[in-house]
Amino acid sequence: MNDPAAAVLAGLRELVEDLEFRHVAEWKKTHPGALAVGHLPVYVPRPLLEAQGCLPVAIFGGGDALDVVRGDSFFQSYICHLPRSTVELGLRGSFDALDAVVFPSTCDVIRNLSGMWKMLFPRQEAFYLDLPQDFSPELGGAFYAEELKRLAAVLEARGARPLTDDALEAAIERENERQALLDELAAIRRDEPWRLRASEAYLAARAGTLLDAQEHAATLRELIAKVQRRPGKPYDNARVLVVGSFCEQPPYGLVRTLEQSGCDIVDDDFQLGLRAVRGRIRVDCFGSPLEALVSAFLQQGTPTACRYIGKAAKGEHLLTQIRTAKADGVVFLAASFCDPALLDQPMLEKTLDDAGVPHTSVKFSENTGQFQPVREQAGAFGDSLKLWGTR
Amino acid sequence: MKEKSQLRQKKMIADHFRRLADATSNVVYTFVPGNLTELLGALGLLPVLPEINALQSGMRGKSAGYIAEAEKAGHSEDVCSYVKCDLGMSLKGNVGPTGERLPPPNALLLSYTGCFTFMKWFEILREQYKCPVTMLHVPYQADGTITPQMRKYVVDQLRREVVPALEKVAGRKLDESELARRLALSAQAENDLVAVWEAGKQKPSPVDGYFGGVYYVGPIFSAFRGTMEAAAYYSELRDEVEARAARGEGPMTPDGPMGPQRFRLVVEGPPCWTSFNDFWSMFSREGAVVVASTYTRVGGLYDQGFRHDPEHPFESLADYCLGCYTNHSLPARVGLLEKYIREYGADGFLINSVKSCNSFSVGQLQMMRVLEERTGVPGGFIESDLVDSRYFGKANISNRLQSFFQMIEARRARRSA
Numbered sequence: 001m002n003d004p005a006a007a008v009l010a011g012l013r014e015l016v017e018d019l020e021f022r023h024v025a026e027w028k029k030t031h032p033g034a035l036a037v038g039h040l041p042v043y044v045p046r047p048l049l050e051a052q053g054c055l056p057v058a059i060f061g062g063g064d065a066l067d068v069v070r071g072d073s074f075f076q077s078y079i080c081h082l083p084r085s086t087v088e089l090g091l092r093g094s095f096d097a098l099d100a101v102v103f104p105s106t107c108d109v110i111r112n113l114s115g116m117w118k119m120l121f122p123r124q125e126a127f128y129l130d131l132p133q134d135f136s137p138e139l140g141g142a143f144y145a146e147e148l149k150r151l152a153a154v155l156e157a158r159g160a161r162p163l164t165d166d167a168l169e170a171a172i173e174r175e176n177e178r179q180a181l182l183d184e185l186a187a188i189r190r191d192e193p194w195r196l197r198a199s200e201a202y203l204a205a206r207a208g209t210l211l212d213a214q215e216h217a218a219t220l221r222e223l224i225a226k227v228q229r230r231p232g233k234p235y236d237n238a239r240v241l242v243v244g245s246f247c248e249q250p251p252y253g254l255v256r257t258l259e260q261s262g263c264d265i266v267d268d269d270f271q272l273g274l275r276a277v278r279g280r281i282r283v284d285c286f287g288s289p290l291e292a293l294v295s296a297f298l299q300q301g302t303p304t305a306c307r308y309i310g311k312a313a314k315g316e317h318l319l320t321q322i323r324t325a326k327a328d329g330v331v332f333l334a335a336s337f338c339d340p341a342l343l344d345q346p347m348l349e350k351t352l353d354d355a356g357v358p359h360t361s362v363k364f365s366e367n368t369g370q371f372q373p374v375r376e377q378a379g380a381f382g383d384s385l386k387l388w389g390t391r
Numbered sequence: 392m393k394e395k396s397q398l399r400q401k402k403m404i405a406d407h408f409r410r411l412a413d414a415t416s417n418v419v420y421t422f423v424p425g426n427l428t429e430l431l432g433a434l435g436l437l438p439v440l441p442e443i444n445a446l447q448s449g450m451r452g453k454s455a456g457y458i459a460e461a462e463k464a465g466h467s468e469d470v471c472s473y474v475k476c477d478l479g480m481s482l483k484g485n486v487g488p489t490g491e492r493l494p495p496p497n498a499l500l501l502s503y504t505g506c507f508t509f510m511k512w513f514e515i516l517r518e519q520y521k522c523p524v525t526m527l528h529v530p531y532q533a534d535g536t537i538t539p540q541m542r543k544y545v546v547d548q549l550r551r552e553v554v555p556a557l558e559k560v561a562g563r564k565l566d567e568s569e570l571a572r573r574l575a576l577s578a579q580a581e582n583d584l585v586a587v588w589e590a591g592k593q594k595p596s597p598v599d600g601y602f603g604g605v606y607y608v609g610p611i612f613s614a615f616r617g618t619m620e621a622a623a624y625y626s627e628l629r630d631e632v633e634a635r636a637a638r639g640e641g642p643m644t645p646d647g648p649m650g651p652q653r654f655r656l657v658v659e660g661p662p663c664w665t666s667f668n669d670f671w672s673m674f675s676r677e678g679a680v681v682v683a684s685t686y687t688r689v690g691g692l693y694d695q696g697f698r699h700d701p702e703h704p705f706e707s708l709a710d711y712c713l714g715c716y717t718n719h720s721l722p723a724r725v726g727l728l729e730k731y732i733r734e735y736g737a738d739g740f741l742i743n744s745v746k747s748c749n750s751f752s753v754g755q756l757q758m759m760r761v762l763e764e765r766t767g768v769p770g771g772f773i774e775s776d777l778v779d780s781r782y783f784g785k786a787n788i789s790n791r792l793q794s795f796f797q798m799i800e801a802r803r804a805r806r807s808a
Contacts, residue, residue: 139544
């Protein structure tokens with residue numbers, strides 16, 4: 001029997017792998033005067049951009065399909081790979097359709113890249129979005145609200161629609177619908193991983209970072225309906241959680257390799273940027289939708305290596321994720337030279353050791369080409385979970 | 392022979408570490424950029440600066456062992472060597488640079504200025520020491536200015552969160568008049584320090600603004616800003632520098648008093664601490680004097696007009712934190728370097744790019760291109776690390792420097808031809 005989801009997945013893959021961002025140029029043709037706004041990963045308030053009529057376009061570098069030549073000449077060897085392929089794409093014109101690029105405060109690399117962008121591509125607006133690391137509404141909340149207003153004003157000056165409460169409320173509602181569908185997709189993968197592989201869920205989520213919430217929701221609905229019709233039966237795989245690659249992305253082949261090594265990836269943080277706020281954004285509890293957006297970031301933000309831990313216990317969120325996903329073990333998959341992920345990792349490993357959760361770790365860069373050692377390591381890890389795990 | 396100010400500084404540091412070892416007061420660990428030393432001092436708290444301990448360990452040849460210890464404990468070789476050196480030191484008993492044991496922190500003051508790694512560093516220390524952390528989030532000057540919103544955010548955090556948290560650690564209320572007194576002393580020291588920096592504009596320069604400069608900033612970057620000792624130190628240092636300038640003498644180097652100054656350089660980036668004297672000699676033996684550097688501004692850009700202000704204590708603490716060098720955007724950093732190159736009459740600029748510090752290093756290759764275009768002055772680029780000696784290739788760096796000096800000479804010859 002033919003796979004009912006094959007065509008949708010092929011379309012998603014084509015979108016994700018298009019390094020020319022043709023759909024952005026197409027979108028601009030059908031939305032004359034509207035802005036396309038690129039943003040670096042981890043977190044950017046996409047509903048705000050959509051409320052101003054902009055298309056948010058996440059930038060994840062060039063993956064393993066891009067020869068980086070000029071981009072390499074801007075970065076020393078000990079800096080992660082994402083910025084060099086991002087600069088390469090910029091220099092070869094792949095981002096020409098973008099009117100602005102937002103750089104969220106993720107790490108020193110992305111921060112400095114915002115300044116490089118100002119000098120390299122002065123035609124585009126390079127906006128540094130300083131996300132608060134103080135999570136009290138009166139302090140960090142007030143600061144963040146000002147940052148969002150500043151972003152809205154900059155985009156308006158570039159030709160975007162002015163930000164209105166009605167438009168923002170509607171955009172938040174569309175985002176909530178998209179998130180509910182992503183939750184549904186996550187549940188399928190968690191409960192019936194043979195029905196939707198992690199590599200497929202990855203395409204579904206990542207494609208959404210290039211689409212507006214409404215279009216993404218429609219695609220997700222179609223995909224969910226189709227995977228429900230898939231025949232199949234459980235594999236005897238180990239259930240693992242993969243964490244640490246929330247910015248620079250592993251090559252798609254590496255995700256497939258982990259699966260082929262006998263691991264069901266039942267949850268991950270590959271597309272954390274799209275899932276950086278947990279649960280619905282409640283507009284009805286606040287005086288304005290902007291306040292709701294601010295509060296969601298402060299109170300419902302997903303813990304990540306880029307976000308100050310505050311008073312929380314380190315690794316608490318990871319243990320919750322493990323319990324929710326019924327995972328047997330954790331694979332730390334961090335990009336080489338990714339300071340936030342690599343500095344976080346020993347603390348998280350300690351939490352797992354204390355909780356008796358097995359783990360292993362792999363480093364990659366987006367253009368890693370050798371998967372066999374990973375396959376062997378993950379295969380051995382999966383076997384050990386099945387042989388000596390708690391299942 | 393050491394000058395009086397050097398002996399004074401040595402005693403100040405020794406006394407500080409003795410106070411720490413005796414645990415006469417509660418101790419707060421904090422970072423150099425955006426430090427709030429006057430506030431800690433006004434509350435009777437003693438600061439410990441892990442970066443300073445790490446660089447001291449590097450200079451004393453201890454960092455390799457400490458880094459190995461941290462890597463054995465699971466820390467990646469990819470990450471900042473300051474962090475690993477500090478962790479290794481604490482895993483080995485937390486014996487400080489003077490050989491005395493450092494007390495564990497009563498609190499961690501995470502002044503999050505210009506470096507994301509700081510945040511992770513103190514999360515790691517929090518796990519280790521199980522002590523409270525106070526976060527001060529300092530926004531980045533991405534557009535090259537301090538906006539009223541940024542200042543208000545920092546001031547509000549100081550008043551509502553940082554001060555109450557530190558008062559709890561100190562067991563007493565903040566005396567704002569004592570804070571103001573200390574800020575006035577800071578401004579006095581800052582005036583003298585700026586005079587020392589600006590002496591680098593003279594020919595010959597009586598100072599080395601990088602290798603010598605890191606000693607000059609020792610007190611003001613560490614535990615002493617806002618103290619009488621620091622004010623006395625900088626007054627004495629200024630007198631010494633002015634006397635040297637009057638005599639037409641250059642700075643002291645590892646090989647003795649500097650001879651004829653053939654090259655005037657501006658340097659961007661931190662030094663390599665594990666081979667500090669070797670590195671310095673590669674310059675001084677060639678007659679290269681560093682007339683200005685950006686590393687010596689990570690703890691405050693005083694020469695661009697900022698002074699701590701006793702009349703506006705919290706606002707000036709906020710502006711200080713916001714204004715540290717690595718909290719500036721890349722275009723602003725290029726602008727500052729360009730200014731130094733022109734104002735200090737430099738005939739070359741050099742970037743020492745360190746593996747550990749993305750805050751400094753990302754974008755430096757582009758900075759070099761832009762600076763060369765704007766100034767026409769040749770730029771050099773070398774790579775090393777802060778305290779990981781595995782990344783200091785002596786022969787390679789020496790060769791590159793030789794080529795760089797030859798390039799300056801060739802340009803000079805072309806101009807005069």
